Amino acid sequence: MPTAVLLEELADAAARLEHASPKQVVAWAADRFGDGLVATVSFEDAALAHLVAANAPAAEIAFLDTQYHFAETWWLVDKLRERFGDAFRLAVLRPDASVRPDDRWLTDTEGCCAVRKVEPLRRAIAGRSAWITGIRRVDGPTRADAPVLQWDERWGVVKINPIVAWDDDDLAGYLLAHDLPRHPLADRGYPSIGCWPCTRPVAEGEDKRAGRWAGSAKTECGLHG
Ligand code: SF4
Secondary structure, X not given: OOOHHHHHXXXXXXXXXXXXXXXXXXXXHHHHHXXXXXXXXXXXXXXXXXXXXXXXOOOEEEEEXXXXXXXXXXXXXXXXXXXXXXXXXXXXXXXXXXXXXXXXHHHOHHHHHHHHHHHHHHHHHOOOOEEEOOOOHXXXXXXXXXXXXXXXXXXXXXXEOOOOOOOHHHHHHXXXXXXXXXXXXXXXXXXXXXXXXXXXXXXXXXXXXXXXXXXXXXXXXXXXX
């Protein structure tokens, strides 16, 4: 349970950081939480990994390897590994050894996400005090009201969303300004990229995440709600 003092501190910080740059938010998190900080990065783009590696050097960058990532996603991971070397504190978290590649995603996406994403996230967060994510308000209606930071009751950590206010132009501008590689699928109609069985390109005018679990009511993998 968070103390009343912590909740007050977070409310103050959230008000101050609402209009701060992502770099300022990550720097605040690094200063406040040090190596108690973990960032989960999906590598649908390179921006969050770069922001964390450059501004929160003690933070771990966790990538949840579901066994179903696109080859293009691994290409981006490797590009960033090459570029940042030891400064890139990447931890690849895999599902429990008993979980093998299977067809569960065909009939039970909730169960599949539970063992391939939610359980590894639990391990990534264990013992940490704060968690950086890459969610953005423009991702879709379920994220439209996401705050820049908050106490996350479910996971028992401070949840920090440094790029929450970014639109697509902000993101593209950051990649350009820092000479970061783009995910190869981003220019092929994939504005949101997860596992290949559950991601399709979207049509003009569709929500960014319309291609995730398309044709079902599922909109989130269980990490954020
Ligand atoms: S997104 Fe699809 S393939 Fe990936 S863990 Fe969830 S159900 Fe399984």
